[in-house]
Amino acid sequence: MDRKNTDSLFQELMEQSNLDAYLKENQAHFIGTSVPELLDQLYSTKPISKSALAKRSGISEVYLHQVFSGRRTPSRDRLLCICVGMGATLEETQRLLLQAGYGQLYPRNRRDAIIAHGLLNQIDLGQLNENLFSENEKALC
Structure with missing residues (x-):
């Protein structure tokens, strides 16, 4: 089909x-795949431990495990933090946002453009938040 x-x-x-x-x-x-399933699929392709992912994402390990198990639903910003921490591509991130029911990163939105640029250039969360702050935009996490 x-x-x-x-x-x-x-x-x-x-x-x-x-x-x-x-x-x-x-x-x-x-669409039939849940956010935890998509996160698991994406995580399985990345060479990072969940404790390192939590640290790189700026969130607690407990919260991260709750997201992966489906007991917690991350906000758009928290999901973006996880994507940045995981080193997800822009395409992978857009798919996760869509599946979670959130708006995809939109290049006409200044804050979204800064975040998309960070994903495209594999900028870590600390630097991405600094870029957002220097442009008077709200930090992710």
Whole structure:
């Protein structure tokens, strides 16, 4: 089955009067992976311990384990901190944000542009927060 793009799905949704039929016909196209599952998948590709990840993310180990287990839902900023700490790419981060139900980093938003630049250049959290502060933007963690 070919993957439908978002525009196609929206078009079908607008044209379909029967919600049940739309949901049934497009079940294979819905996002089904949870945030903890995506974090686990991403984490498994990174050569870092969870204690080091917590430190690099500026969060406690307890909180990090709760996020990975699904007992806590991180805010957008906390999720970004985890991505920075993990050394995630911009694409990996955008996917996590989308899956978590948060807005992706938007280059027309000054703060988001600074964060995206940090991800693209693999800047650590301390330096990224300094960059945000020097531009009068709120730090991540």
